[in-house]
Amino acid sequence: MTLIGKAVVAQGGGPTAVINQSLVGIIEEAKRHPEITRVYGAVRGVEGIVNEDLVDLTQETSRNLNDVAMTPSSALLSTRVRPDKAYCREIFKVLKAHEIRYFFYIGGNDSSDTVRIVNEYAEVEGYALRAIHVPKTIDNDLLGNDHTPGFGSAARFVMQAFSGINLDMKALGGIYVGIIMGRHAGFLTASASAARKFPGDGPHLIYLPERHFDMETFLADVKHVYDKLGRCVIAVSEGIVDAEGVPIVTKHMKSLELDAHGNVNISGNGALGNLLAESIKAKLKIKRVRADTFGYIQRCFLGNVSDVDQEEAREVGEKAVQFAVRQSKSGSVCIERIGNYAVQYTILPIQEVAGLTQTMPDIYINEQGNDVTPEFREYIMPLLGSDIPKTAVIRAPKVEKIIHKEK
Amino acid sequence: MTLIGKAVVAQGGGPTAVINQSLVGIIEEAKRHPEITRVYGAVRGVEGIVNEDLVDLTQETSRNLNDVAMTPSSALLSTRVRPDKAYCREIFKVLKAHEIRYFFYIGGNDSSDTVRIVNEYAEVEGYALRAIHVPKTIDNDLLGNDHTPGFGSAARFVMQAFSGINLDMKALGGIYVGIIMGRHAGFLTASASAARKFPGDGPHLIYLPERHFDMETFLADVKHVYDKLGRCVIAVSEGIVDAEGVPIVTKHMKSLELDAHGNVNISGNGALGNLLAESIKAKLKIKRVRADTFGYIQRCFLGNVSDVDQEEAREVGEKAVQFAVRQSKSGSVCIERIGNYAVQYTILPIQEVAGLTQTMPDIYINEQGNDVTPEFREYIMPLLGSDIPKTAVIRAPKVEKIIHKEK
Numbered sequence: 163m164t165l166i167g168k169a170v171v172a173q174g175g176g177p178t179a180v181i182n183q184s185l186v187g188i189i190e191e192a193k194r195h196p197e198i199t200r201v202y203g204a205v206r207g208v209e210g211i212v213n214e215d216l217v218d219l220t221q222e223t224s225r226n227l228n229d230v231a232m233t234p235s236s237a238l239l240s241t242r243v244r245p246d247k248a249y250c251r252e253i254f255k256v257l258k259a260h261e262i263r264y265f266f267y268i269g270g271n272d273s274s275d276t277v278r279i280v281n282e283y284a285e286v287e288g289y290a291l292r293a294i295h296v297p298k299t300i301d302n303d304l305l306g307n308d309h310t311p312g313f314g315s316a317a318r319f320v321m322q323a324f325s326g327i328n329l330d331m332k333a334l335g336g337i338y339v340g341i342i343m344g345r346h347a348g349f350l351t352a353s354a355s356a357a358r359k360f361p362g363d364g365p366h367l368i369y370l371p372e373r374h375f376d377m378e379t380f381l382a383d384v385k386h387v388y389d390k391l392g393r394c395v396i397a398v399s400e401g402i403v404d405a406e407g408v409p410i411v412t413k414h415m416k417s418l419e420l421d422a423h424g425n426v427n428i429s430g431n432g433a434l435g436n437l438l439a440e441s442i443k444a445k446l447k448i449k450r451v452r453a454d455t456f457g458y459i460q461r462c463f464l465g466n467v468s469d470v471d472q473e474e475a476r477e478v479g480e481k482a483v484q485f486a487v488r489q490s491k492s493g494s495v496c497i498e499r500i501g502n503y504a505v506q507y508t509i510l511p512i513q514e515v516a517g518l519t520q521t522m523p524d525i526y527i528n529e530q531g532n533d534v535t536p537e538f539r540e541y542i543m544p545l546l547g548s549d550i551p552k553t554a555v556i557r558a559p560k561v562e563k564i565i566h567k568e569k
Numbered sequence: 570m571t572l573i574g575k576a577v578v579a580q581g582g583g584p585t586a587v588i589n590q591s592l593v594g595i596i597e598e599a600k601r602h603p604e605i606t607r608v609y610g611a612v613r614g615v616e617g618i619v620n621e622d623l624v625d626l627t628q629e630t631s632r633n634l635n636d637v638a639m640t641p642s643s644a645l646l647s648t649r650v651r652p653d654k655a656y657c658r659e660i661f662k663v664l665k666a667h668e669i670r671y672f673f674y675i676g677g678n679d680s681s682d683t684v685r686i687v688n689e690y691a692e693v694e695g696y697a698l699r700a701i702h703v704p705k706t707i708d709n710d711l712l713g714n715d716h717t718p719g720f721g722s723a724a725r726f727v728m729q730a731f732s733g734i735n736l737d738m739k740a741l742g743g744i745y746v747g748i749i750m751g752r753h754a755g756f757l758t759a760s761a762s763a764a765r766k767f768p769g770d771g772p773h774l775i776y777l778p779e780r781h782f783d784m785e786t787f788l789a790d791v792k793h794v795y796d797k798l799g800r801c802v803i804a805v806s807e808g809i810v811d812a813e814g815v816p817i818v819t820k821h822m823k824s825l826e827l828d829a830h831g832n833v834n835i836s837g838n839g840a841l842g843n844l845l846a847e848s849i850k851a852k853l854k855i856k857r858v859r860a861d862t863f864g865y866i867q868r869c870f871l872g873n874v875s876d877v878d879q880e881e882a883r884e885v886g887e888k889a890v891q892f893a894v895r896q897s898k899s900g901s902v903c904i905e906r907i908g909n910y911a912v913q914y915t916i917l918p919i920q921e922v923a924g925l926t927q928t929m930p931d932i933y934i935n936e937q938g939n940d941v942t943p944e945f946r947e948y949i950m951p952l953l954g955s956d957i958p959k960t961a962v963i964r965a966p967k968v969e970k971i972i973h974k975e976k
Binding site: 173177218236242334436452466564 | 584610646747
């Protein structure tokens with residue numbers, strides 16, 4: 163049954179560099195369907211619905227929408243609120259009052275769970291609503307997706323950062339530890355591997371939340387690389403855990419900070435990097451050890467995006483509207499890889515995606531658990547987009563020594 | 570007097586994103602002058618000369634040299650060695666043995682001091698040598714220069730990072746502290762200001778090493794912004810000092826690490842960011858406080874450079890050779906701003922640059938010492954290069970409330 167009414171679109175959770183491509187994809191596609199009488203934007207996710215803090219996106223110019231699409235972070239602002247029954251009641255009051263029949267929510271795991279909750283409430287209430295989750299997350303951990311919008315651009319940032327770091331450490335030597343976002347899934351950390359081009363290039367070691375982290379093994383790995391190369395570049399996921407599953411970083415934090423979804427905050431400080439750097443200095447007696455926490459820079463850096471990611475983020479927005487209007491469906495829009503490289507979009511029942519986490523398949527992680535496999539390289543490369551900047555090394559021949567003649 | 574002989578080029582200190590433009594500028598220009606019979610590259614700065622670890626750069630292809638020029642970090646690798654008399658003796662043994670009459674050293678303050686030492690040694694020894702310092706430093710703190718190659722690209726990185734951070738914090742609220750490189754000069758930290766476009770855009774506060782940092786004043790500043798906007802984005806230089814001139818970060822470090830030039834290492838850890846974030850949490854009772862230390866990512870991120878910086882870095886290399894051959898001069902190549910925007914290149918006696926530090930003029934810093942002035946904006950904008958990515962906000966009209974009618 164085709165519903166006639168208004169649509170509301172909102173954005174939830176952490177931002178990405180391309181999340182507004184999806185927003186604009188939804189707006190532009192919705193304008194092509196007379197069933198959707200208006201497109202409202204809710205300011206700060208579901209909070210904007212409850213507070214009736216809505217803007218009429220059908221009164222925006224195409225030029226500005228195109229510029230918004232190129233702008234990182236949620237243009238409609240964001241929230242981490244997780245609706246309960248009482249909250250849903252408030253949501254539906256507003257949906258009914260404004261005759262909203264289409265709900266598009268752009269977000270990650272937690273936001274997909276919000277869509278599930280809203281969808282279930284609509285069914286119980288008997289309120290005809292199409293509730294669609296539009297995927298985004300730099301963590302790349304949404305079930306049912308080959309990869310998620312936002313990931314490719316963040317991965318490209320990590321790759322370009324590690325390309326530079328790699329050359330930096332080659333020039334000056336020592337140990338470098340880069341801490342990358344990713345609570346349960348190591349995809350973004352693993353993307354650092356794409357920075358390797360020439361023999362000896364780093365990152366030389368990669369530690370992921372999918373494998374248990376053991377300090378002794380880590381130090382032995384670092385020593386092995388350093389003894390050989392005089393340097394060691396290491397990519398570490400913020401979410402690495404010990405054999406009991408306890409995040410390494412929380413073992414050393416004075417106080418834990420929980421968000422509305424009950425997640426411990428493990429970003430926004432340098433604790434894990436400092437811990438690893440201090441351990442290397444103390445145990446391996448290496449002087450030049452540097453640790454950087456990539457932090458918030460990596461998730462919506464302006465103007466350095468993957469064009470593939472950009473295009474797909476736009477398309478998931480368009481498809482969300484098409485699934486809702488042409489197929490009268492609710493659910494979660496998913497990206498399926500169907501070629502090398504090509505994708506198609508499907509829609510899954512929201513229960514199959516909501517609140518679930520996809521981690522890196524074993525085939526992408528090496529046996530020792532300290533690097534990725536060639537299969538991961540095949541997976542990641544197309545997602546980074548085109549025009550990847552080149553690097554080159556000097557290949558000039560050595561000059562024959564006169565003073566220090568070789569014997 | 571025109572000297573005939575070989576040239577040696579080397580790179581010292583921390584790398585930049587465009588340092589190889591200067592290297593390739595020297596090589597390509599040197600090949601146009603028959604007085605320079607060969608161009609050797611010394612591997613790892615002056616270490617490469619002493620160890621006779623030289624490569625013949627006149628046996629490189631133009632294509633590869635162009636790719637090297639686009640590659641961040643010192644292609645000839647780097648060093649922090651500071652030559653003393655005994656070291657100079659070793660240097661000159663090699664220069665004489667290979668009939669090297671031109672010495673080009675690309676680097677910052679410490680490297681300029683190396684050129685001074687080598688130059689003085691040559692004069693005492695009566696060895697005819699043109700010793701030229703070619704400027705580079707992301708810190709932008711070389712005396713005699715309007716700005717230095719490497720700075721514009723690092724500044725552009727900082728600006729783009731803060732553009733994203735600004736939008737990120739706008740979407741989710743809270744406090745963000747970004748720690749930027751810069752021991753004595755705040756230029757790079759101040760560049761974060763270029764990220765501002767719309768009213769309310771951050772960074773809202775900027776703290777520089779040129780002004781004394783006082784924790785109480787800082788917390789009052791943060792509270793003031795946060796109370797007004799519900800967020801506060803702050804750019805802080807790693808080198809901020811208290812009223813006694815003691816770096817804030819060293820007050821809280823367990824052990825100090827000194828380099829060969831006697832500088833305390835203040836990068837490569839998250840100590841300052843953590844200190845500021847913890848102070849804000851404790852004193853202002855604000856929950857969502859994040860601190861990132863930009864660290865090594867900012868100085869040679871691959872492929873995100875200022876084209877102006879790139880071109881000037883190439884030109885200082887070319888000019889170094891022209892000054893040495895056509896004007897038979899030794900000294901330090903400097904960039905002078907002669908228009909809005911245009912530059913010319915001069916050469917200063919090395920003593921006027923070597924080991925000296927330029928900091929931000931008072932005219933660029935506001936009275937409260939927590940922001941920059943419009944004069945700084947005029948200074949920085951041309952250096953960031955062209956095609957700066959746009960940002961946009963949604964300007965759609967509000968929807969009239971039905972449930973929560975305004976009274």
